[in-house]
Amino acid sequence: MTKLILASTSPARKKLMLEAGLDFEITSPGLDEDALVFEMNPSTPKDLTQLLATAKARAVIKDHPESLVIGCDSALWFDGEILGKPLESAVAIARWKRMRGQSGELFSGHCVIDTKTNQVSQRVTSTKVFFAELTDQQIERYVRTNEPLQVAGAFTIDGMGGAFIERIEGDYHTVVGLSLVALRKMIEELGHNYQDFWR
Numbered sequence: 753m754t755k756l757i758l759a760s761t762s763p764a765r766k767k768l769m770l771e772a773g774l775d776f777e778i779t780s781p782g783l784d785e786d787a788l789v790f791e792m793n794p795s796t797p798k799d800l801t802q803l804l805a806t807a808k809a810r811a812v813i814k815d816h817p818e819s820l821v822i823g824c825d826s827a828l829w830f831d832g833e834i835l836g837k838p839l840e841s842a843v844a845i846a847r848w849k850r851m852r853g854q855s856g857e858l859f860s861g862h863c864v865i866d867t868k869t870n871q872v873s874q875r876v877t878s879t880k881v882f883f884a885e886l887t888d889q890q891i892e893r894y895v896r897t898n899e900p901l902q903v904a905g906a907f908t909i910d911g912m913g914g915a916f917i918e919r920i921e922g923d924y925h926t927v928v929g930l931s932l933v934a935l936r937k938m939i940e941e942l943g944h945n946y947q948d949f950w951r
Contacts, residue, residue, distance in 0.1 A: 754868070755819040756949045759808045764903075764910055765824060765930045772932055775951040779815070781808035781823065797829040798876045801861025806874060809863040816867055820939060820949075823863040826929045828881075828905030830856035835905050844895045844906045851906075853885040858905060860926045864938040873938035877931040879922030883907070886916060904929070 756776040794800040809823030828835040838844040900906040907913040
């Protein structure tokens with residue numbers, strides 16, 4: 753039986769796949785993302801997220817024979833700039849002060865590798881996100897929760913930050929970081945039945 757492997761340490765992606773009823777294992781890709789981005793220098797959020805999603809999946813395939821290995825990556829395209837994880841409070845605060853009342857486009861790159869056949873399926877999905885008009889105090893209080901620091905674009909839609917997303921145009925799961933529709937299509941493209949991976 754082919755196994756489903758998620759090459760990600762993202763709690764949001766793990767929760768999403770559990771809620772989708774999928775039977776899967778998690779492994780950390782252990783990838784130096786910054787070094788790879790510096791070396792390859794992708795110029796668009798589509799190129800960036802696809803590069804990292806594919807690299808994450810490839811990083812673990814040797815340890816998972818007869819598996820479908822999933823790699824994912826997300827980034828926010830805002831005002832002509834690619835925004836990843838802010839990591840620091842000051843960066844997250846400054847970012848939210850720019851984003852409030854505006855919109856951006858959240859990109860999620862996906863890669864599924866069938867380690868038995870070495871076939872690869874890739875997709876990038878995007879969703880437009882409209883941010884609420886927050887006060888400085890609201891922004892600072894949100895950033896103090898530390899939630900925005902480790903997520904692309906400095907926000908979540910499935911956590912505390914969900915209250916500050918006025919609306920979206922597109923696929924909700926793309927904003928979480930893994931499009932279930934894209935995942936189903938990629939699994940089918942590789943010759944498998946998505947429903948076979950339900951628990």
